[in-house]
Amino acid sequence: xxxxxxxxxxxxxxxxxxxxxxGVMAALFIPALIVLTGFLVPTDHADTAEAHYxxxxxxxxxxxxxxxxxxxxxxxxxxxxxxxxxxxxxLGLKSPxxxxxxxxxxxxxxxxxxxxxxxIVFGI
Numbered sequence: 001x002x003x004x005x006x007x008x009x010x011x012x013x014x015x016x017x018x019x020x021x022x023g024v025m026a027a028l029f030i031p032a033l034i035v036l037t038g039f040l041v042p043t044d045h046a047d048t049a050e051a052h053y054x055x056x057x058x059x060x061x062x063x064x065x066x067x068x069x070x071x072x073x074x075x076x077x078x079x080x081x082x083x084x085x086x087x088x089x090x091l092g093l094k095s096p097x098x099x100x101x102x103x104x105x106x107x108x109x110x111x112x113x114x115x116x117x118x119x120i121v122f123g124i
Contacts, residue, residue, distance in 0.1 A: 023079050030076070037056060070122075
C-alpha cells in the first residue's frame with residue numbers, strides 16, 4: 001500500500017456514528033411515538049376527534065418535544081442514508097467516479113430531509 005493512501009483522512013467515522021445513533025433512535029423512539037400518538041392519546045377517554053387533535057397539538061407544541069422529534073427524524077434519515085450507500089456499494093457501485101456521487105446523494109438527501117423535517121416540526 002502506498003504511504004499516501006495510509007495517511008489519507010477519512011470522515012467515515014462520523015457517518016458510522018450517525019448510522020449507529022440513528023439506529024438507536026429508530027429502535028427506541030419511533031415505536032414509542034407510534035404507541036403514544038396511535039394508541040394512548042386516542043384512548044384517553046376523550047369524546048371527540050377535536051379533543052384528540054387538541055391533545056396532540058398541545059403535546060407537539062412543546063419546544064422540547066419538537067427538538068426530540070427533530071433529532072429522532074434527523075438521525076433516522078442519516079441511518080437510512082448510510083444503509084442505502086453501503087447497499088449500493090455492495091451491489092457493485094464502487095468505481096472512483098461514482099463513490100462521491102453516492103456520498104452526495106445519500107448524505108445530502110439526509111441533510112435536505114433534516115431541513116424539511118425542521119420546517120415541518122417547528123411549523124406545527
